[in-house]
Amino acid sequence: IGYNFWSGVPCSYFSNLINWAISNTQYIAAVNEGDGIACAAGAFLGGAKPVVIMQNSGLTNALSPITSLTSVYRIPVLGFVSLRADEPQHKLMGSITEALLDLIKTPWVYLSEDITESLQQVNEADKIIQNGDSFFFVVKKGTFDKIPSVSHTDIMEKKGHHVLKRKTKIDQKPLRRDVLKALSEVRETSTIFMSTTGYTSRELFESGDSISNFYMFGSMGCISSCALGFSLMQTTLNVVAFDGDGSLLMRLGSLSTIARYRPENMLHLLLNNGSYESTGCQATTASNTDFVQVAKNCGYCRSLHVHTIGELINLFKEWQCNPALTFVHLPTAEGVSKTLSRPTISPPILAQRLRKFVTQRRS
Numbered sequence: 001i002g003y004n005f006w007s008g009v010p011c012s013y014f015s016n017l018i019n020w021a022i023s024n025t026q027y028i029a030a031v032n033e034g035d036g037i038a039c040a041a042g043a044f045l046g047g048a049k050p051v052v053i054m055q056n057s058g059l060t061n062a063l064s065p066i067t068s069l070t071s072v073y074r075i076p077v078l079g080f081v082s083l084r085a086d087e088p089q090h091k092l093m094g095s096i097t098e099a100l101l102d103l104i105k106t107p108w109v110y111l112s113e114d115i116t117e118s119l120q121q122v123n124e125a126d127k128i129i130q131n132g133d134s135f136f137f138v139v140k141k142g143t144f145d146k147i148p149s150v151s152h153t154d155i156m157e158k159k160g161h162h163v164l165k166r167k168t169k170i171d172q173k174p175l176r177r178d179v180l181k182a183l184s185e186v187r188e189t190s191t192i193f194m195s196t197t198g199y200t201s202r203e204l205f206e207s208g209d210s211i212s213n214f215y216m217f218g219s220m221g222c223i224s225s226c227a228l229g230f231s232l233m234q235t236t237l238n239v240v241a242f243d244g245d246g247s248l249l250m251r252l253g254s255l256s257t258i259a260r261y262r263p264e265n266m267l268h269l270l271l272n273n274g275s276y277e278s279t280g281c282q283a284t285t286a287s288n289t290d291f292v293q294v295a296k297n298c299g300y301c302r303s304l305h306v307h308t309i310g311e312l313i314n315l316f317k318e319w320q321c322n323p324a325l326t327f328v329h330l331p332t333a334e335g336v337s338k339t340l341s342r343p344t345i346s347p348p349i350l351a352q353r354l355r356k357f358v359t360q361r362r363s
Contacts, residue, residue: 001126003078005043005233007036008053013082013139018053019147025051026232028261030225031253033058037065038222039257041075042194042229045214045354047362049129050229051078056097056138057090066134067104068218069226074348076129079136080111086141101136111137132348164296165304171331172308176200176271179332180242181207182309188238188320190361192230192354195242196223198278199336200271204242205343211357214350215343221250224258224268231263234358238265238323245272245286252294258325259299265323267316268295273332281334295327302326 006021007028008014021027030036033054040050054062059081070077081101085094101108107128112118125135176199184207187193194214195201201215216223227241248254248270258268270291275281296303301324306312312330319326343350 001122003049003051005040005048005229006051006053007039007043007229008051008080009033009036009055009058011053011055011058011082011084013055013084013141013143014053014080015149016144016147017080019149021051021053022150028229028232028257031257032251033062034065034219034222035225035251035254035257037062037070037077038219038225039229040077041065041069041073041222042226042231043233044075044077044229045226045351045358046230046233047355047358048229048233049078051080053080055082056084057093059097059100060093063104065219065222066106069216069222070134071105072218072347073351074132075351076132077134078125078129079106079134080139081136083110083138083140097138101138106134106136108136108138111139111143113140113143162296162300163302163304164292165302166292167305167307169307173331173333174309175335176273176332177203177207177337179271179309179312179330180204182313183240183316184208184210186313186317190236191238191240191320192234193240193242194223194227194230196220196244196247198244198247199340200242200244202340202342203336206337206341209343209345211353214354217343217347221247221254223247224254225251227266227268228254228258228261228263231266232261235263235265237358237361238267238320239263240267240269243268243270245270245274245289245291246276246284248291249284249286249289255295255298255300255327259295262299262301262325264301264325266325267319267323268300268327270327270329271332272329273334275334277334277336291329292327300325300327305329307331
């Protein structure tokens, strides 16, 4: 019934379901459950009907994007969560899975092993999702019929030449707000901006709001996975993910997932000021992390260090004309306006207007 984008983390209960999804849909193997939720959320913004799969032990890892992204923005996903309680590490989670779904106000049912009844359940779930709410099926062992495993395709063989540009001179370290304003002034109408939580989204909003902007208010660390999901659904649009060092470090594994599926139309821009600025400028661990090398090793087509706004603008203009999966690292300075406001548009409206923008461009 149209659920065309699937993501998640495997559980032995779901091996057959995942085998089916790989053969019949766009399936993204997330490195953790939270990234799976974020990727599905981005796909929804790009026009998909998304599904997420996870073991119940991984449900706890997905709570942040469920409670501060999909719920807040009214981004509905269909979820499958296994009910594991058969080994010591599953005992506690097995006893609280249902209560946890109730606690986060996510409607759910046990997926029936009877095909006729399960089809009715799926149709009922679809009605709830069409109303803007997520729905989860709790799945017991042995529910799905046998589906043969799918051979793996080595996407890495298709990637070709990698471009690596390291630091070669002293960094200018501009203010983040100046970077965002400069990029906003040279963006094309086919370029989507998606910004991480905190000051980055607030400053992007102040630099000039646009219907093609998406501001993430919570779900720290999830902006790159969200941009991945969107870019895979909307291959004719260019997508820029504005990330922060604290945010990226929180879910560094997303780099591997993004490079694995290689969206040619995505630019991942890291604005690194070395601190958690919006919470008091506590230092991150970014100073000992070579982000450019990590992105290159994960498989980004281009992994570049830029030193100035001018370098970034030139690169950005060229990328809009000739996009490829690109990671850009720009060191920035701490500093925020004392009058910095917050976006005045509600999260559900932000999600709705981006989907509307996508729909209008498609028609």
